[in-house]
Amino acid sequence: MDYKVKIASTLSTILPDLDVETLKAKIEVPKDSSKGDYAFPTFTLAKELKKAPNLIASDLVDAMDTSDYQKVIAMGPYVNFFLDPKAAGANILKEIISNENYGHNTDGEAGHITIDMSSPNIAKPMSMGHLRSTVIGNSLAEISKANGYQPIKINHLGDWGTQFGKLIVAYKQWGSEAEVRADPINTLVRYYVEFHAKAENEPELNDQGRAWFKKLEDGDTEALELWQWFRDESLKEFMDVYDSLDIQFDSFNGEAFYNDKMEAVIDRLEEKGKLVESQGAQVVNLDDYDLNVAMIKRTDGATLYMTRDLAAATYRKKNYNFVKSLYIVGGEQREHFEQLKAILKEMGYEWSDDIEHIVFGMITVDGKKLSTRSGRIILLKNVLADSENLALAQINEKNPDLPNKEEVAHEVGTGAVVFHDLMNERTLNFDFKLEDVVRFEGDTGPYVQYANARAHSILRKAGNPEIDPEHLEISDEKVWETVKLLGTFNEVIRRAWRDREPSVIAKYALNLARTFSKYYANSKILVEDDELNARLALVQAVSNNLTESLRLLGVKAPSEM
Numbered sequence: 206m207d208y209k210v211k212i213a214s215t216l217s218t219i220l221p222d223l224d225v226e227t228l229k230a231k232i233e234v235p236k237d238s239s240k241g242d243y244a245f246p247t248f249t250l251a252k253e254l255k256k257a258p259n260l261i262a263s264d265l266v267d268a269m270d271t272s273d274y275q276k277v278i279a280m281g282p283y284v285n286f287f288l289d290p291k292a293a294g295a296n297i298l299k300e301i302i303s304n305e306n307y308g309h310n311t312d313g314e315a316g317h318i319t320i321d322m323s324s325p326n327i328a329k330p331m332s333m334g335h336l337r338s339t340v341i342g343n344s345l346a347e348i349s350k351a352n353g354y355q356p357i358k359i360n361h362l363g364d365w366g367t368q369f370g371k372l373i374v375a376y377k378q379w380g381s382e383a384e385v386r387a388d389p390i391n392t393l394v395r396y397y398v399e400f401h402a403k404a405e406n407e408p409e410l411n412d413q414g415r416a417w418f419k420k421l422e423d424g425d426t427e428a429l430e431l432w433q434w435f436r437d438e439s440l441k442e443f444m445d446v447y448d449s450l451d452i453q454f455d456s457f458n459g460e461a462f463y464n465d466k467m468e469a470v471i472d473r474l475e476e477k478g479k480l481v482e483s484q485g486a487q488v489v490n491l492d493d494y495d496l497n498v499a500m501i502k503r504t505d506g507a508t509l510y511m512t513r514d515l516a517a518a519t520y521r522k523k524n525y526n527f528v529k530s531l532y533i534v535g536g537e538q539r540e541h542f543e544q545l546k547a548i549l550k551e552m553g554y555e556w557s558d559d560i561e562h563i564v565f566g567m568i569t570v571d572g573k574k575l576s577t578r579s580g581r582i583i584l585l586k587n588v589l590a591d592s593e594n595l596a597l598a599q600i601n602e603k604n605p606d607l608p609n610k611e612e613v614a615h616e617v618g619t620g621a622v623v624f625h626d627l628m629n630e631r632t633l634n635f636d637f638k639l640e641d642v643v644r645f646e647g648d649t650g651p652y653v654q655y656a657n658a659r660a661h662s663i664l665r666k667a668g669n670p671e672i673d674p675e676h677l678e679i680s681d682e683k684v685w686e687t688v689k690l691l692g693t694f695n696e697v698i699r700r701a702w703r704d705r706e707p708s709v710i711a712k713y714a715l716n717l718a719r720t721f722s723k724y725y726a727n728s729k730i731l732v733e734d735d736e737l738n739a740r741l742a743l744v745q746a747v748s749n750n751l752t753e754s755l756r757l758l759g760v761k762a763p764s765e766m
């Protein structure tokens with residue numbers, strides 16, 4: 206049961222002018238539990254009722270039927286509600302153990318959410334930044350689903366642009382097929398770097414690069430075949446990362462997909478009279494938005510990243526009819542997305558308001574900034590492999606007889622990196638130190654996984670009995686903090702979506718794991734008495750909410766570790 210709704214209904218019987226929804230929105234959860242489980246502030250009613258808030262609070266309490274609560278008291282300008290822990294707790298536990306989708310809602314009414322995520326560049330390694338985009342996007346997709354939406358995960362691969370002309374030149378002049386096959390991305394990156402070094406002395410290489418890109422854009426067979434091959438080989442490597450994270454996409458339509466869809470964009474801009482010439486190039490003026498002009502077509506007629514994004518946005522609206530269109534991309538592209546929205550608005554598309562750039566902060570490693578130029582590219586593959594090894598070492602130490610150690614080490618190692626990435630508010634920059642991330646104690650993914658595995662082990666020890674949903678009252682008051690947290694899962698899932706913030710879920714999971722561990726350290730669960738069934742229900746409910754929280758983050762929940 207949603208206690209806010211219950212309290213709102215109680216209040217609405219004595220405040221008939223306000224509906225349950227309005228009242229519910231005003232109800233707060235006091236930080237300090239001595240002020241009750243829920244509180245209703247009365248200042249907002251003072252004007253209407255022409256009464257002092259304190260007086261309103263005490264009058265409300267006098268008029269109210271309080272029999273469903275342990276007590277209801279007026280404290281200054283608040284009405285504070287204390288639930289009967291036993292009855293309320295039993296209610297919460299019953300709901301959790303009998304509802305597979307506990308915490309989910311249908312607010313989204315099956316509306317489509319497109320999520321542009323991961324989107325690495327072909328022939329370049331996938332960076333930590335792309336990892337952030339991948340895991341944040343994946344988690345937001347799951348969170349949107351839990352809120353009743355239908356997400357569509359799109360990998361907008363960076364698979365077009367002048368660099369492909371240069372790559373073709375390099376490959377044809379000094380590359381080898383065997384080399385590329387053996388180690389595709391590293392080899393292609395090397396060709397690209399070598400190309401630039403050589404072009405310093407041989408500037409005609411640049412002209413050749415441009416010419417080959419032009420051929421590619423014109424559909425030349427040889428150019429297209431090479432491009433397709435580079436793309437396939439790169440994608441294979443990216444797929445390894447996605448597979449190890451167990452993340453799937455609904456579409457891999459990257460920039461190249463929009464090659465034949467840009468003319469329509471340019472026509473529309475022209476029709477609306479928004480395209481102006483500037484030094485031979487076609488641009489859109491965005492003074493009204495306080496933004497720099499955006500180039501749509503280069504002097505040589507070539508299109509740009511922006512042109513392809515305009516085509517992608519309109520394609521997505523037409524093809525998926527989204528209610529929201531999310532782009533999970535680092536803060537350094539803020540201006541690009543502001544321009545994108547502004548241009549779509551200029552094109553007359555009101556739905557441009559539904560585009561959201563979901564920014565995220567930067568990762569530093571051991572306090573240092575990463576950049577391709579300085580050579581500090583941290584390869585995601587390596588990070589995940591190191592993390593797995595560290596997890597395996599800890600499992601070998603703690604639980605050497607665990608049967609499927611490698612698999613669990615994979616789930617813990619990868620989960621640790623993903624959890625750490627999602628645990629901080631997404632806009633914050635954070636530092637990444639592998640040893641801190643894979644610890645089994647503290648604010649880490651493995652800590653949450655471990656709390657869940659412990660819950661499983663308690664249930665196993667009890668023989669995994671069928672839980673009787675009718676006898677769930679627990680007298681031990683120490684349990685109340687955990688149960689109350691269990692009961693806030695609905696709100697947590699709503700808040701995570703509202704703020705587009707997976708960290709809300711991660712923090713909840715940490716909090717629940719900690720609160721449960723504290724209870725478990727001070728109370729005996731496996732004692733044969735009348736309340737054993739109820740305590741096992743509690744353990745089951747904790748495990749359910751932890752497992753679901755982890756799932757919403759894209760982290761596995763092994764039952765033993």
Ligand code: ARG
Nearest residue numbers: 321324325326361363514534
């Ligand atoms: N490939 C780009 C990069 O790595 C990210 C693309 C983001 N998505 C988009 N529709 N612009 O920086």
